[in-house]
Amino acid sequence: MSLRRVPLRSLHEDLGASFGEFAGWEVPMSYGSVVEEHMAVRSSVGIFDISHMGRMLVKGPGATELLERIYTKRVSKTRSGFMSGPTLVLNEWARVRDDEMPYRLGEDEWLIVPNAAVADAMLDHFRSVASSMGLRGVEIVDLREKYSLLAVQGPRAMEVAERLGASWIAELRPLEFRVDAEIGGARAYIVSRSGWTGEDGFEVIAEHGEAAKILRAAVEAGARPAGIAARDTLRIEAGFVLGGHEYGEDPRRWPCAVALRYGLGAIDWGKTGFIGEEALRACRREGQRWVRVGLVMKKKHARLVPRQGSQIYVDDVLVGWVTSGTFSPVIKRGVAQAYVDTRYAIPEETVEVEVRGKRGEARIQGFPLVPLGSATKK
Numbered sequence: 237m238s239l240r241r242v243p244l245r246s247l248h249e250d251l252g253a254s255f256g257e258f259a260g261w262e263v264p265m266s267y268g269s270v271v272e273e274h275m276a277v278r279s280s281v282g283i284f285d286i287s288h289m290g291r292m293l294v295k296g297p298g299a300t301e302l303l304e305r306i307y308t309k310r311v312s313k314t315r316s317g318f319m320s321g322p323t324l325v326l327n328e329w330a331r332v333r334d335d336e337m338p339y340r341l342g343e344d345e346w347l348i349v350p351n352a353a354v355a356d357a358m359l360d361h362f363r364s365v366a367s368s369m370g371l372r373g374v375e376i377v378d379l380r381e382k383y384s385l386l387a388v389q390g391p392r393a394m395e396v397a398e399r400l401g402a403s404w405i406a407e408l409r410p411l412e413f414r415v416d417a418e419i420g421g422a423r424a425y426i427v428s429r430s431g432w433t434g435e436d437g438f439e440v441i442a443e444h445g446e447a448a449k450i451l452r453a454a455v456e457a458g459a460r461p462a463g464i465a466a467r468d469t470l471r472i473e474a475g476f477v478l479g480g481h482e483y484g485e486d487p488r489r490w491p492c493a494v495a496l497r498y499g500l501g502a503i504d505w506g507k508t509g510f511i512g513e514e515a516l517r518a519c520r521r522e523g524q525r526w527v528r529v530g531l532v533m534k535k536k537h538a539r540l541v542p543r544q545g546s547q548i549y550v551d552d553v554l555v556g557w558v559t560s561g562t563f564s565p566v567i568k569r570g571v572a573q574a575y576v577d578t579r580y581a582i583p584e585e586t587v588e589v590e591v592r593g594k595r596g597e598a599r600i601q602g603f604p605l606v607p608l609g610s611a612t613k614k
Contacts, residue, residue, distance in 0.1 A: 242287045243384050243444040247451060251461045258464050259352035261288035266463040271565045273462035274469050277433055278566055278608070281390035282462035283454045290355030291379040291441065294362060295345040298371035303338060303346060306365055308495070308503040308510055314340045319411040319430060322502050325358070326512030330492040330519055332483035334358055335502070339413060339426065347426065347441075349385070351479050365511070383425055384447035388459055389437035389470075391609045397438060399457035400450070405429065405438050420453030422446040433467070434474030434608045469562045472573060475530060475603025481544055481560045482528065482573060492519035494575075497528050526556070527581045530605045531572040531589060537596030538569035542589045548574055549588045549595065555580040558589065566606040576600065 239262040242248070248255075253264035264285060267273060276282045294302065303311050309323035318340060325334040334354050339347035350358035359378055366374045388396055397405040400420040405427060408414065413428035424442040431437040440450055455461060468478075477483060483494050495503070495516055503516070531548075533540055542561030547554055556576035564571045572589070580587070581600060588595040 240288070242285055244285055244287070244448050244451065247448050248285065248461070251455065253461070253463060256464070259288060261352060263288050264461070264463040265465050267461045270463070270465045270469065273460060273466035274565045276460040277390045277435060277462060277466065277470055278606075279391070281388065281392040281396050281437075281459045282466070283451065283459035284387045284389070284462050284464075284467055285384065285451065286387055286467070287380070287384045287447075288352040289385055290348070290350035290352065290358060291383055291385065292348050292350070292355075292359055292362070293345070293377040293379055294348055294374065295341075295377075296375045297344060297373035298366070298369070299344040299346060299374050302362065302366050302369065302371055302374055304507075305369060305510060306362065307336075307338075308507070308512075308516070309501070310504040310507045311338055311340075314338070316340050316342055317412060317414075319413065319428060321411065324495055324502050325361070326495060326510070326516065327485055328512055328515060329487060330495055330512045330515035331485040331487060331490055332479070332495050333361070333485055334479060335477065335483070337411070337430070339428065341415065347379075353479055355380070382443060383441050384444050386440045386442075386447060386451055386454075387431050387433075387437060388440070388454055389431045389433040389435045390459075391436055392458070393435070393437040396454055396457045396459050400453055402427070408438075420450040420457075422449040422453070424450065432476055433470040434476070434604050436609065468560075469565070472560050472562045473564055473566065473571060473604060473606045474608065475573065475605065477528075477573070478560065491526055492516065493524040493526050494528075496520060496524055497526070525578055526575040527578050528559075529574055529576050529581050530601045530603050531558070531561075531574050531587070531598040532567070532601055532605055533570035533589070534586070534597040534599060535569070537598070539563075540589070540591055540594065540596035541570040542572035542574075542591060542598070546572070547590045548576060549590065550580050550585075555587065564606055570596075570598075571605045572598070
């Protein structure tokens with residue numbers, strides 16, 4: 237099957253991008269140096285084209301009722317003009333299908349941004365659940381052909397916003413957004429104070445032609461183009477999860493406790509009636525064996541880079557596995573996210589990580605794994 241292309245591909249070629257495959261898309265992977273792109277976001281500001289992600293509008297009588305059936309969090313509490321904090325889409329066995337942050341546009345109108353690998357599946361899932369509930373007034377519209385999605389991230393993101401004539405973005409609260417906004421001499425459908433790097437920043441959803449104008453203007457205003465490779469290393473450092481790594485539907489790879497350990501606020505235990513609830517509550521009663529932790533390689537093994545599937549040991553006892561790993565350009569050593577048996581998941585404890593037959597010592601710690609924001613400024 238041929239790869240899908242991001243709509244602004246020709247512009248990325250002009251900016252010097254190299255391309256690769258991610259979740260069925262041909263995407264900008266890098267613009268010359270992943271490390272420089274990574275450090276630009278940590279110390280200054282970068283811009284990503286993340287149009288490989290899903291974009292779907294859910295609206296009409298019963299739209300909020302539909303979301304309450306699908307999500308583990310009571311999203312109806314979200315105010316118009318704000319995104320919900322992270323919430324989960326589960327299957328009936330309480331395995332995580334996706335993690336999402338719905339935008340509330342109105343009483344019964346929502347924008348959903350599924351992760352790229354499951355965007356088509358989420359369209360089908362939402363439509364199937366709406367049909368099973370008899371919600372005939374709900375429209376579910378795929379917006380990927382109409383809108384691009386950009387992310388401006390870094391401690392100097394608000395300086396770029398000001399240069400783009402959108403100083404009002406600095407006044408938005410975290411997860412607040414504005415509809416039909418002007419930025420960089422173009423019109424945006426939505427501008428939100430959000431992102432996925434651990435840094436300050438904002439995201440822009442705009443029609444493709446308008447998005448191209450905004451991208452060019454942001455680069456001229458000082459934002460460094462950054463690709464998917466840097467986006468992945470940044471999210472690992474920050475402790476953000478990714479489907480197929482920290483969660484998924486296969487029970488042989490991900491225990492049901494993964495949903496319990498996703499993060500604070502993703503599940504509303506006072507809520508009933510969501511898909512997977514019964515299995516999730518059974519998992520909660522059973523207790524948690526596995527906990528997600530951060531790993532930082534010790535200095536003497538700094539160049540050993542943990543990778544997905546690397547096994548974790550304590551005195552030759554297998555106690556866990558790595559879900560995502562990378563070399564951190566910030567602290568210049570290998571870092572990782574991992575699941576570790578709760579009996580061994582002790583902060584500051586030393587464990588051994590095996591990579592290609594070689595073991596190295598790492599320290600267990602919480603997230604983020606590196607200093608964020610102005611702490612990395614030079």
